[in-house]
Amino acid sequence: MIEESVPPGGQEEPGVPKQKERRGWAILKETAIVVVLSLFIATVVRIFLVQAFLIPSESMQDTLNIGDRVMVSKISLRFGEVERGDVVVFADPNGWLGPQPERTGGIGGSIKGFFQFVGVLPDDSEGHLIKRVVGLGGDTVECCDDDGLLTVNGVPIDEAEYVYPTDAASQTDFSVTVPDGELFVLGDHRSNSGDSRIHGSFSDDLVVGKAFAVVWPISRWSGVSAGDAFDDVPPPE
Incomplete structure (x- = not known):
């Protein structure tokens, strides 16, 4: 058996502390690189691909x-157009939301804003709306x-799959x-939505992306899709 030699008095050799220090700095450097790369990837994903x-x-x-x-998928807008039935997030067109409270200031607000920007926290949707x-x-x-149904280009739409169970297609008539x-x-x-019936239509350039899944809470895990309610609608004349 080969035994390790230990200096007299059981003390480590003079170079050992420096080796441990260098090893510690190496670990910190690797950790910093991993964190920075992770935040960079999360930011790229948020900006170009998906956002919560x-x-x-x-x-x-x-x-x-x-x-x-x-x-919300952003990449879907790059490879296709918005379709009838899509649930979309869009920037407030012209004051639909009314006066908004100021964002939380101070260090806490800045930290929250940073983690929302990089995608670690979900965006609190200030300045944005989500509708169908x-x-x-x-x-x-x-x-x-x-029959009390919404019509698009003369075709009645059966919206029973997604309209709130006790609601009519609309409480007010419009064309x-x-x-x-x-x-x-x-x-x-x-019956509880301020939408285009009140505010009118808006530019499709304001759309941020299409909602495709509920991911939290776990009990609510589900897909969000356009469904087939509008499949029979013809193009406008």
Whole structure:
């Protein structure tokens, strides 16, 4: 058996502390690199691919509830257009949200803002809304027909799959032809949604992305899709 030689008095050789110090700095350096790369990747993903949003209101119940964390695809906009039935996040067009409280200041607010920016925390949705697209540019959207249904380009839409169970398709009648390049949106909780019925349509350039999944809380895990309610709608004339 080969035994380690130990200096007299059991003390380490003079170079050992320096080796430990160098090893410690190496670990710290590697950790810093991993953290920076992780934050960089998270930021790139948030900016170009997907982003998490926190649902702040009841306007999309029961599809989305207050406190749900929903994932929004940005890349889908780069490879395809917004379609009828899509649930989209968009920047407030012209004061739909009304006066907004100022963001939390100080160090706490800055830290929260930073982690939201890099995607570690879900965006609290300030300055953004989430609704369902029911009309594209050129579409004629009307409500309600003799059966109480929404119609798009003359085709009645069965919205039972997503409209809030006790709600009608709309509490007020309307007929709108959507301008080219704009979208007409409604909340799924029709009796509790400030949407295009009140504010009108808006430019499709304001869309941030399409919602595709609820990821939190775990009990709410589910996909968010356009469904097939609008499949039979013809292009506008």
